[in-house]
Amino acid sequence: VTQAQIFDGTPMDSATITFTNDSIANFIPDTAATPLWRIGRTHKSFFTTDTSGIVAIMTDTLNPYRINANNWFIIKVPNGTNVIVDFWHKYQTDSGHDGGIVEFSIDSGFTWQNIKGDCNVDPSPYWVSGVHTSNFYTFSDTLVTGEPSFTGTSNGLQYSRFQFVEPPPVHPPSGSGCIFASWDNPNIYVRFRFVSDSIADSLAGWEIDSIKIEEDNYPGGLVRNINKPKTLSTYPNPAYDGLFTFPAIENEDNFTIEVYNAMGQKISEHPYSHSLDLSNYAKGLYFYQVSDGKEYYSGRLLSE
Secondary structure: OOOOOEEOOOOOOEEEEOOOOOHHHHOOOOOOOOOOEEEEEOOOHHHHHHHOOOEEEEEOOOOOOOOOOEEEEEEEEEOOOOOEEEEEEEEEOOOOOOEEEEEEEOOOOOOOEEOOOOOEOOOOOOOOOEEEEEOOOOOOOEOOOOOEOEEOEOOOOEEEEEEEEOOOOOOOOOOOOOOOOOOOOOEEEEEEEEEOOOOOOOOOEEEEEEEEEEOOOOOOOOOHHHHOOOOOOOEOOOEOOOEEEOOOOOOHHHOEEEEEOOOOOEEEEEEOOOEEEOOOOOOEEEEEEEEOOOOEEEEEEEEO
16 A cells, blocks of 8 residues: 655666566555555556556545545655656546646645646747646646546546656747756656545546656657557457557558567567567566558557
8 A cells, every 4th residue: 555655767768567466565655544546456447457367556546536525645756857757557536526647846846836837838848948748637627626637437548648848959949937956856756646525426536646756857858659659459458368460551561560568678570561470578567569660550568
């Protein structure tokens, strides 16, 4: 059982936080008397539709979320490297009254800003400093308090991303007060916070899994495809024999497929094909990226 905790990882190029039954060692628990977040296998029917058998962090693994909640967990990400954070999640809350909020702090948690705050910018001028988001809540998705959040019911399992973007030296932005890099603050804190009102609901809450942290070390190097992440229809998934089938895609001879384990380590790279064999690897969660250098597809694979 955890409530407010910090993952103090130090990723180099990338690292994935995959929640497991023993990953509690990576967290510093809060001393609050009423915990909310739990790590485990979910027993809630809303979550098991897409995540049966997967260990994740969620607002209780068995019971509906409690009233008057204001609980969070925190991860540290390296500052000043155009870092990208992405995660898989699903939520079912009372729309406008309960929801999940993602925030960041550049002063070690003294003050917090919503990801959809003053630093959020349109990614079209890709070199502009700020927070760029993909498949996220909007400024109009708010609680009655006015806070933008993931609220209501998600359309299945979601893949959301955001990036802290620093401008290249030759293009200093105008009107942006969001400079993240600082020698005094080597890390940005990212907080996933769940809030609820005083009315009890029999709803699932918020489930989060496979948080990935990537460092983009090129100045102002916004990932161009962050606006439209795409996946491929792989089957079976989960695969009990480790054998996955991928669909046909246009100009597929120009594509390669890379496979990563849950720690973000590349285990395989080869020309794109319609079959992928992970039977010689340990059971568990894997990630794929299919690309021709211009177009990208990514997703996760579960071998059971």
